[in-house]
Amino acid sequence: MTAGAGEAGERRKPVLFLDIDGPLNPYAAMPDHLPTGYQEHHLMPPRWEEMERARLEAWGRPWAEPRPLPVWLNPAHGAQLAALPYELAWASTWEEDANGFVGPLIGLPPLPWITWEGTLIGEPGPLYWKTPEVVAAAAGRPFAWVDDEVTAADETWVATHHPAPALLLRIDPNVGLREPDFERLRAWAAGLR
DSSP states (O other), X not given: OOOOOOOTTOOXXXXXXXXXXTTTBOTTSOGGGOOTTOEEEEEOOHHHHHHHHHHHHXXXXXXXXXXXXXXXXXXXXXXXXXXXXXXXEEOSTTTTHIIIIXXXXXXXXXXXXXXXXXXXXXXXXXXXXXXXXXXXXXXTSOEEEEESSOOHHHHHHHHHHOSSOEEEEEOOTTTOSXXXXXHHHHHHHHTTO
């Protein structure tokens, strides 16, 4: 991902890296107890279809149709995110599919995304496999990152490997992004001035 260059002398906004599954799609919520405002969608991104076809093949059912991925999204989140004082970017395993499948459902325009160079599942250990690539994508700029898998180990790693301020905000995948999360993001960005 390459963040757009600002004009000479322009103070650039921090980047807000967005994970989808957890913050925007509270996948761990019970379907009959979804947080207020969420709508169910059944999506078939190409990678999901490929994984589903491989799973069906492994189960000896290559003739079966792959099932779409159930995703719960809050259509108000797009406007709430766009109103934040950040440049938005996807930090999700959905990669470019986020722009074709998720962004339109919540009202976001196409955003830059991180292409994960390594494996989508890292080595076991305390550091989240996404963390080094998020820091690389930030390219020395202040950033906030909402994800359901960041931990104190990631905060420590970022503090020692990134020269600018960073906020790693763990989002509960049972409830997704909530107003207190938006308030924290606004307050953190305001504190950078």
